[in-house]
Amino acid sequence: MANLRIETYQSQKDVTTLSLDGFIDAYTYTLLKETFQRFIDKKTYKFIVDLSRVNYMASAAMSIFINFFHIIDKNNGLIIFVNPRSNVKETFELLGLNHFFTIAPDQKTALKIFN
Numbered sequence: 001m002a003n004l005r006i007e008t009y010q011s012q013k014d015v016t017t018l019s020l021d022g023f024i025d026a027y028t029y030t031l032l033k034e035t036f037q038r039f040i041d042k043k044t045y046k047f048i049v050d051l052s053r054v055n056y057m058a059s060a061a062m063s064i065f066i067n068f069f070h071i072i073d074k075n076n077g078l079i080i081f082v083n084p085r086s087n088v089k090e091t092f093e094l095l096g097l098n099h100f101f102t103i104a105p106d107q108k109t110a111l112k113i114f115n
Helices: 029-041 057-075 086-094 107-114
Strands: 004-012 014-025 046-056 078-082 102-104
Touching: 004 029, 004 107, 014 029, 014 078, 014 107, 029 057, 046 057, 046 086, 046 102, 046 107, 057 086, 102 107
Parallel strands: 014 046, 046 078, 078 102
Antiparallel strands: 004 014
């Protein structure tokens, strides 16, 4: 069974980083969804999602980001994805989500976008 670890921390006063490590698939989907939901419940709407250690992302897992994007956008928030591996970036591109979401090369660049 695939594994996913999620570390969360405040990057700035109102920006939360989710650093993901492992696989995002049918087995780990719920963990990611619940993590996002906990922050949304606390009215957190600005996220950096570090994908640099994600080995695989199922296209179905993108629905998590799309569903939460609508809530986040309504509350003047933003999700910025950071440094996805080539196969994960390809999933964004195949689904056309690279035109929908912001993808930054690194954390520093992502934080500049929020400022």
